[in-house]
Amino acid sequence: MIKINGVTIPTPSTYQVGIQDLSKAERNANGTMIIERIATKRKLEMSWSYLSQSDLSVLLQAVSGVFFTVQYPDPQDGTLKTGEFYSGDRSAGAIDYKNGVMRWKDIKFNLIEQ
Amino acid sequence: MIPVTQQFKDAIYSPSRKTAAKVIFDILDVDSHTDATASVTSESSFSKKSQIFNQVREMSGKLATLEHNYWKLDGSFSLPPKPEETGFEVGWWSDALCGPDGRFGNYVEPLSFLSFGSFVSFFDDLPMDEFPQSVTVNFTKDHSSIGITITFDPMTNEYAEEFTIDVYDSSNALIHSETVAGNTLTKYILEQNLSNFRKVVITITKWGTGYRRARITEVDFGIITEYTGNELINLNVLEELDPISNTVTSNELKFTVDNQDKAFNILNPNGIYPFLQRRQKVMPYMGVEKANGLTEYVKMGVYYLNEWKSNEGTLTASFTARDIMDVLAQDDFAGNTYTSKTLYYIAEEILTAAGITDYSIDIALQSIVVTGSIAKMKYRESLQFVVIAGTAVIYSDRVNGKVIIEQLSSVALEETIDFDNVYNPPEIKLDTLVNTIYIDSGSTIYTYVDPQKPVGEQTLSVSIKNTLITNSTLANTVATWILTEYKKRFLYEINWRMNPALEVGNIVTVEDEFGENKTVRITKQEFEYAGYLSGKTNGKGGGA
Numbered sequence: 001m002i003k004i005n006g007v008t009i010p011t012p013s014t015y016q017v018g019i020q021d022l023s024k025a026e027r028n029a030n031g032t033m034i035i036e037r038i039a040t041k042r043k044l045e046m047s048w049s050y051l052s053q054s055d056l057s058v059l060l061q062a063v064s065g066v067f068f069t070v071q072y073p074d075p076q077d078g079t080l081k082t083g084e085f086y087s088g089d090r091s092a093g094a095i096d097y098k099n100g101v102m103r104w105k106d107i108k109f110n111l112i113e114q
Numbered sequence: 115m116i117p118v119t120q121q122f123k124d125a126i127y128s129p130s131r132k133t134a135a136k137v138i139f140d141i142l143d144v145d146s147h148t149d150a151t152a153s154v155t156s157e158s159s160f161s162k163k164s165q166i167f168n169q170v171r172e173m174s175g176k177l178a179t180l181e182h183n184y185w186k187l188d189g190s191f192s193l194p195p196k197p198e199e200t201g202f203e204v205g206w207w208s209d210a211l212c213g214p215d216g217r218f219g220n221y222v223e224p225l226s227f228l229s230f231g232s233f234v235s236f237f238d239d240l241p242m243d244e245f246p247q248s249v250t251v252n253f254t255k256d257h258s259s260i261g262i263t264i265t266f267d268p269m270t271n272e273y274a275e276e277f278t279i280d281v282y283d284s285s286n287a288l289i290h291s292e293t294v295a296g297n298t299l300t301k302y303i304l305e306q307n308l309s310n311f312r313k314v315v316i317t318i319t320k321w322g323t324g325y326r327r328a329r330i331t332e333v334d335f336g337i338i339t340e341y342t343g344n345e346l347i348n349l350n351v352l353e354e355l356d357p358i359s360n361t362v363t364s365n366e367l368k369f370t371v372d373n374q375d376k377a378f379n380i381l382n383p384n385g386i387y388p389f390l391q392r393r394q395k396v397m398p399y400m401g402v403e404k405a406n407g408l409t410e411y412v413k414m415g416v417y418y419l420n421e422w423k424s425n426e427g428t429l430t431a432s433f434t435a436r437d438i439m440d441v442l443a444q445d446d447f448a449g450n451t452y453t454s455k456t457l458y459y460i461a462e463e464i465l466t467a468a469g470i471t472d473y474s475i476d477i478a479l480q481s482i483v484v485t486g487s488i489a490k491m492k493y494r495e496s497l498q499f500v501v502i503a504g505t506a507v508i509y510s511d512r513v514n515g516k517v518i519i520e521q522l523s524s525v526a527l528e529e530t531i532d533f534d535n536v537y538n539p540p541e542i543k544l545d546t547l548v549n550t551i552y553i554d555s556g557s558t559i560y561t562y563v564d565p566q567k568p569v570g571e572q573t574l575s576v577s578i579k580n581t582l583i584t585n586s587t588l589a590n591t592v593a594t595w596i597l598t599e600y601k602k603r604f605l606y607e608i609n610w611r612m613n614p615a616l617e618v619g620n621i622v623t624v625e626d627e628f629g630e631n632k633t634v635r636i637t638k639q640e641f642e643y644a645g646y647l648s649g650k651t652n653g654k655g656g657g658a
Contacts, residue, residue, distance in 0.1 A: 024645075028533060028535060029534075029537065029538055030534055032534065034129050034534070034535070036131065036132075037132040039645070067374075
């Protein structure tokens with residue numbers, strides 16, 4: 001469903017797309033609002049309920065660069081879109097540690113369009 | 115004012131607008147195009163091979179020739195110029211035509227595996243008398259660049275499909291060879307650090323379309339980079355024009371680009387830094403998205419690189435460039451004495467001495483005859499003498515950076531900076547009152563007193579020294595002009611959204627809080643783009 005730098009990442013348990021309009025709005029001398037539109041950007045909020053150590057490694061490696069290419073389903077026109085993104089803070093909670101292997105839950109981070 | 119479409123006008127003053135900016139940066143070896151000479155394997159009668167170094171990257175039009183399936187009778191083609199005709203951009207056109215498959219000769223290799231039967235038909239079909247077409251560029255001194263850009267024929271979207279670029283040093287040793295196959299671009303860019311080259315050979319073996327002449331519009335020794343969108347962090351353009359030429363300034367461009375790839379870092383051995391040179395050409399554009407979704411840009415002038423630095427902390431690189439007026443302030447004019455010469459003649463002499471070939475001088479200066487002298491001084495200062503004597507101004511135009519000397523028009527544009535587009539009502543101050551002008555010709559001081567000066571009013575004077583104003587008639591004309599401009603005492607400062615189509619020198623109407631809405635000549639504009647456009651306009655006007 002989602003690819004980062006061409007690599008398919010584990011399908012998230014939750015996926016929320018935010019459409020953010022960047023603009024500078026200021027009132028003119030008549031008191032009317034005038035808007036300088038700058039850009040429209042996407043914010044992808046994702047979480048995974050459970051991931052194995054190997055899946056989590058793949059996921060975190062994929063978002064370790066400063067900027068990376070993401071192919072994602074876009075709600076505006078229902079197609080797969082591609083853009084340059086960066087990652088917010090990543091968090092992962094431990095379920096257990098058995099036989100030297102950790103399992104993980106509640107992994108989440110946001111991807112913000114550059 | 116730069117001509118723009120009605121859609122641009124609608125969009126630029128729309129309550130919600132999306133502005134854009136871009137910078138075209140010629141990272142070229144600045145002397146190479148004047149040092150280059152070309153020899154070619156063949157050349158058509160209308161070809162102008164010397165034009166491939168003149169930095170004009172588009173032909174004057176689509177040239178109508180009888181190449182197979184080429185000349186469309188849709189009105190878009192025009193006949194090639196005669197050899198003696200000037201003013202046409204043609205570039206190099208080979209005399210030889212390629213074969214039906216686009217190849218220029220060089221069929222030796224396939225023969226080795228052809229059977230005798232096919233050998234005959236092979237000879238029937240192919241033009242064996244035509245060889246690969248090449249341009250050999252020689253230089254008199256070493257040059258270095260970050261690459262080579264070849265512009266084929268963007269007008270008709272035609273290009274060489276297979277070609278080689280061989281670069282040699284002063285001992286004729288090959289320092290780089292690039293073989294290109296499958297090209298589909300009308301502008302091919304070879305990105306390769308090339309140091310100390312003396313000769314470049316471009317050999318075209320296959321054209322993209324059959325039965326064509328090889329053609330090259332321009333060869334640039336370097337790369338032409340366009341910064342836009344995410345790559346352009348900010349852009350600032352400062353334009354100034356003094357209507358009485360009391361100061362002649364150069365316009366300034368500052369811009370910052372993304373440098374995450376560290377291309378502009380000083381120690382990067384594969385970076386661009388070693389190839390940055392003062393006076394490399396930079397052209398900023400500002401535009402607005404129109405209702406149809408397309409962005410229409412306005413060229414903001416031609417600037418020459420002055421300073422640059424990489425900002426390590428922010429992974430950006432910043433550049434400062436100034437227009438041709440700054441270049442004119444670098445070197446000295448030797449000076450001269452003139453007897454009954456027109457100001458037009460003197461201006462032309464100074465510009466020619468400065469090496470400026472692209473200029474336009476108001477023909478009004480042809481009827482102003484002076485006897486005087488100009489001492490040794492900077493070219494810009496000497497031209498200032500001429501323009502003041504001619505009641506004119508000097509500036510570099512937006513379109514191609516041409517030096518313009520002209521008497522400013524006093525006709526106001528049908529353009530209003532109204533409250534819908536300003537963030538605050540304009541700040542208005544009153545300029546100093548002047549009622550007397552002194553003009554010092556070097557030997558005589560001419561005095562001109564405002565005829566409307568009330569009796570007993572204190573003398574408030576301005577003095578200028580100009581050794582070309584040596585008779586009272588001209589002194590009176592110049593003094594009247596200066597005084598008229600000084601009488602426009604309302605100084606405006608407007609913090610607003612900006613319209614890139616407006617230029618300094620334009621006269622516009624400015625809305626104010628009291629309904630006076632005076633006409634104001636724009637004297638200074640500062641455009642600031644950082645994702646959106648804003649800025650400040652200063653002007654002078656309003657009458658006495």
